[in-house]
Amino acid sequence: MPINIVKIGGNVIDNEVKLEKFLVSFAQLKGNKVLVHGGGKIATQMAKNLGIETQMVQGRRITDAQMRDVVIMVYGGLVNKRIVASLQSMDCNAIGLSGADACVITAKKREVKEIDYGFVGDIDKVNDQFISSLLSQNIFPVFAPLTYDRKHGILNTNADTQASAIAEALAKSKGVNLIYCFEKKGVLTDINNEDSVIPILKRKLYEKYKLDGVIYEGMIPKIDNAFRALQNGVKKVIICEADDLQNAVVYGLSGTQIIL
């Protein structure tokens, strides 16, 4: 049975009821699995409460030293441990990790070009052996979107990219599925119509939809990640609704499957 690498997005994390429904669905997923969670708006709210201003450039958070402390607290502490405790209560033996823990995901601080993103990391290496060792003990890693750079310490990292990097690293020796979960039923041709899910998205169709402006903005890097993962040995990539994991992954009855 392949290992399922599941990414859960910020919008679901921000909603307690939706998050709980997703976690039930994740806990029920049989076999080996890994969860990668995004950050959500809690970090922005926490920063605001602490009088720290959030700066976003092209949808990405600028992570200065103060903001890094906030994301370490919120992503690595509050969100990560809440998810772990909730999964444990569902008899899913989860362990929370940042990239620094057991040096499991190392990264390089992004070079300053036109924009100084601050303490933001681009992934260098995933220690798949350590992840495999946990899975062989039926312990399921839950990753916060934080990586580690020996020189700069902990770095804020995009959770979609982190999920695909983990999937690709494990795919070197094992069968791996990569599943992006979010609040929509899949990749839609009409963002306002949940019945417009594209069941199968091949490269050619994707290029057409991009040209036509049907697929745009945040969905593009996600799907680019998906194709790269497939090229690097991941068996199956699915984009689906958060509480519909069984149907999408096990039965192929919902969500969008990306195919090379």
Added chain:
Amino acid sequence: MPINIVKIGGNVIDNEVKLEKFLVSFAQLKGNKVLVHGGGKIATQMAKNLGIETQMVQGRRITDAQMRDVVIMVYGGLVNKRIVASLQSMDCNAIGLSGADACVITAKKREVKEIDYGFVGDIDKVNDQFISSLLSQNIFPVFAPLTYDRKHGILNTNADTQASAIAEALAKSKGVNLIYCFEKKGVLTDINNEDSVIPILKRKLYEKYKLDGVIYEGMIPKIDNAFRALQNGVKKVIICEADDLQNAVVYGLSGTQIIL
């Protein structure tokens, strides 16, 4: 070689320079080791910044739901990951854990009697097998003072007690030392004189010093923990200065050794 279970106190954690010196000393300690860190005043400061009032009763923090979020963020996030990243930069392969992670330390929420401590846990069970599995991979656990209760989630827990519980659990199958590190040179007969370290403290002398008021307040539960640990199979218990681990543990040249 025995496993060294080292506890580092809040006063050292609050001081960046002292913390760094301690971590160098911990990283240099040869053989298997586990670190348990306290909380320090950062949680109190963070709560204040967030407009949450800290209530202390007999030196213990009352942990209501809001304060629990703060301690999860600060102890489990900020402090824990900072320590892990710092140790990694010293080539010490650390992994940060709360009790919920891999369900490694379970606890029961303290019963409400005269005082309602809120989300505070008394330790039930330590999963020594999981800790041993990490140590066998040369991965060194760094524990935040947080435990896990299936019914109530993550609980705030005294770090001294957590360190002795871990030491006692591992002592069932392995040789274990327990070392309490803090800002003083050891147990002193005169709190204002760092030259008054008691090199060896046996039960009889301890009882006398307690009666005479020489040993008092916070030192009493620490030493009581120490004696209980020795009774439960821990080989050696030492109370010493944070950056003097080598001298105290390896050479026996400093600190206070507690002997039954």
